[in-house]
Amino acid sequence: MDNNSIEKVSKDYYVVDLAHIVKAVWKKIWLVAIASILTAALGFSLAAFAITPTYSSSIMLYVNNSSFDVGDLGFSISSSELTAAQSLAKTYTVLLKNRTTLNRLIDVTELDYTWEDLYDMIESAPVNETEVMQVTVTCTNPYEAEQIANGIAKVLPQRVSEIVEGASMEVVDSAVANTEKVAPSITVFTVVGFILGTILSVVAIIIMALMDNTVHDEEYVIKTYQYPILAKIPDLLDAGTKKYGYYYKKNTTNNSK
Helix, strand or coil: CCHHHHHHHHCCCCCCCHHHHHHHHHHCHHHHHHHHHHHHHHHHHHHHHHCCCEEEEEEEEEEEECEEEECCEEEECCHHHCCCHHHHHHHHHHHHCCHHHHHHHHHHHCCCCCHHHHHHHEEEEECCCCCEEEEEEEECCHHHHHHHHHHHHHHHHHHHHHHCCCEEEEEEECCCCCCCCCECCHHHHHHHHHHHHHHHHHHHHHHHHHHCCCCCCHHHHHHHHCCCCCCCCCCCCCCCCCCCCCCCCCCCCCCCC
16 A cells, blocks of 8 residues: 555544534524423423322331241340341331232222232331331322221231241331322423433434535635635525526617518
8 A cells, every 4th residue: 555545544534523513503502492391391291191190108117026936946136136127127028028918918908909019019128227117008099008008007917926936016107198199200200301302402413413514614614624715606595695687678669660
């Protein structure tokens, strides 16, 4: 390969003009604003009208496990020594969210749910790594959420005492109906819609600017191709230029004899 070919290959690259991209975005800033407002309105509409709101209700249970047996071995654990409260909460969560316990819960509440439905509605976790366990029920009806949570307060202690010998649970706080929805958040949906609209519109304008190989002015030719400008053709269709037209002069000479 000769030197001319090497020089030709070395100059074969694509230059991204950031100033050109910024100008392109700024010229279409009105389009960005419209897209952002429309997507924000779409997010607001989805959260306010399209998505079914959900409500939650919670109970608190105190886990008292002074002793229990595993096979032929017996253990004694005081409440002050329960540093594994989170592990106990996980154990009781497994006992709560199994098919047998949830079917008992259906019998107690007499609600039209399957045990699979209840499984997805229930969440539990220890409160600040203590022996207090919080169970939260989330569904589309605030009063049914309250009923299910209070049903758990009846069913779970019985279920735990049947399986874990020496264990007991006491209700610290019962559930009440909460009519303030937990999801969806209108504010979050609106803000996310606005941000997505802004990002997508700006990306679309940038892609169009990068794909645009039209020569807009002499500055673009000089910066992009480094060619000298020999001549410039005026835009005769521009509103700022003179208007051109055709005219004729009427021949007033009488050719008849």
